[in-house]
Amino acid sequence: MxxxxxxxxxxxxxxxxxxxxxxxxxxxxxxxxxxxxxxxxEYPVLMHDTKKCVRCFACQKNCPNMAIHFDPEFKWNPQTCQHCNTCVENCPLEALEFSGxxxxxxxxxxxxxxxxxxxxxxxxxxxxxxxxxxxxxxxxxxxxxxxxxxxxxxxxxxxxxxxxxxxxxxxxxxxxxxxxxxxxxxxxxxxxxxxxxxxxxxxxxxxxxxxxxxxxxxxxxxxxxxxxxxxxxxxxxxxxxxxxxxxxxxxxxxxxxxxxxxxxxxxxxxxxxxxxxxxxxxxxxxxxxxxxxxxxxx
Ligand code: SF4
Ligand code: SF4
Incomplete structure (x- = not known):
């Protein structure tokens, strides 16, 4: 691989x-x-498009590993993320995507x-x-x-x-x-x-x-x-x-x-x-x- x-x-x-x-x-x-x-x-990186994001917080709410939070800007924690893709699938505006x-x-x-x-x-x-x-x-x-x-x-x-x-x-x-x-x-x-x-x-x-x-x-x-x-x-x-x-x-x-x-x-x-x-x-x-x-x- x-x-x-x-x-x-x-x-x-x-x-x-x-x-x-x-x-x-x-x-x-x-x-x-x-x-x-x-x-x-080397790991896949979560890219967040601020221009598309409407701050509905669906990504944060649906993440099973609490790897996303807003303080107040979007923050992603690669250490706790398990790359399950739930956040990407739940974003209504396609503001998230993994690269890699x-x-x-x-x-x-x-x-x-x-x-x-x-x-x-x-x-x-x-x-x-x-x-x-x-x-x-x-x-x-x-x-x-x-x-x-x-x-x-x-x-x-x-x-x-x-x-x-x-x-x-x-x-x-x-x-x-x-x-x-x-x-x-x-x-x-x-x-x-x-x-x-x-x-x-x-x-x-x-x-x-x-x-x-x-x-x-x-x-x-x-x-x-x-x-x-x-x-x-x-x-x-x-x-x-x-x-x-x-x-x-x-x-x-x-x-x-x-x-x-x-x-x-x-x-x-x-x-x-x-x-x-x-x-x-x-x-x-x-x-x-x-x-x-x-x-x-x-
Ligand atoms: S891929 Fe899964 S674990 Fe990683 S931030 Fe998105 S929902 Fe959370
Ligand atoms: S789910 Fe998408 S639109 Fe909603 S806060 Fe997260 S990135 Fe922004």
Missing amino acids: INVSNIERFATHDGPGIRTTIFLKGCSLHCPWCANPETWV KSMEIEEIVKIVLKDIDYYKNSQGGVTISGGEAFVQFDALMELLKTLKKHDLHVAIETTGNYSNERIKRALPYIDLWLIDFKHIDKEMLQKVTGGDYDQIMENITYLMNTCPDQVIIRTPVIPKFNADQKTLCAMIEYVSKYPVKEMDLLPYHSLGKSKWDKMHKKYMYSDLKMMDKSELLDYVEIGKKHGLKIKLGG
């Missing part, structure tokens, strides 16, 4: 061609701009195989994303091996925040690594994301040395974090020492904000406007000067 947040068919990003993207649950970082905060924990469930590997592969003709015709395949897929490492390995038995192109989107041993074990089953490089400064990376800088850099560098033609470096460009020229140029210079496929600069967006709202978590970037790709055009030229292909967007 593996904990899944979502499976998206006919995805056209995060790897070549037409793809199915499997979003796994669990993450060891806590980036404040995260577009999928519901994936941070546990699935059999075979169940996932069955969904993936529905679109095998599309993958073949478009040189597409499967992308495993998250969360951080390596959190559920044993289940991930089983999933990778099963996908490879079907001769599928497999890409993985990862933070690199785990032991290098795991990368080595997964290497034979992954065709394309989309690995995050969020900041070149140790203190900033650790303070803001909670990641282990040395571990992440070890993994990025290992992949860039071992299989550069299978590596895409991904940098979310975030105001007040890494969006300044000095930082981005230093990162481009670092990556350009290796013959990787490309470096993707992902302009900041706030598309995940509604999820933060539904989890009643404070979204720190509410006052920031979305970034346009055109704001990053200079870096494409800077990359060229260093012999590095820079793509804007994923």
Whole structure:
């Protein structure tokens, strides 16, 4: 079994061609701009839509485990919740839904195989994303091996925040690594994301040395974090020492904000406007000067 947040068919990003993207649950970082905060924990998360809720308290009254209360805002206790779904079924306004469930590997592969003709015709395949897929490492390995038995192109989107041993074990089953490089400064990376800088850099560098033609470096460009020229140029210079496929600069967006709202978590970037790709055009030229292909967007 593996904990899944979502499976998206006919995805056209995060790897070549037409793809199915499997979003796994669990993450060891806590980036404040995260577009999928519901994936941070492995268990299913109860999402509550304040805009739909009329405060009838049916969810609270019907919960057999007293896992919901209002004080005065909606509060859900994941420690006592038994995921019985009674609250969701009793909400008259469909203001509640669970995000995430546990699935059999075979169940996932069955969904993936529905679109095998599309993958073949478009040189597409499967992308495993998250969360951080390596959190559920044993289940991930089983999933990778099963996908490879079907001769599928497999890409993985990862933070690199785990032991290098795991990368080595997964290497034979992954065709394309989309690995995050969020900041070149140790203190900033650790303070803001909670990641282990040395571990992440070890993994990025290992992949860039071992299989550069299978590596895409991904940098979310975030105001007040890494969006300044000095930082981005230093990162481009670092990556350009290796013959990787490309470096993707992902302009900041706030598309995940509604999820933060539904989890009643404070979204720190509410006052920031979305970034346009055109704001990053200079870096494409800077990359060229260093012999590095820079793509804007994923
Ligand atoms: S899923 Fe069940 S236990 Fe959990 S909050 Fe809803 S009613 Fe309560
Ligand atoms: S049952 Fe639905 S509408 Fe009623 S209080 Fe709970 S979430 Fe709000």
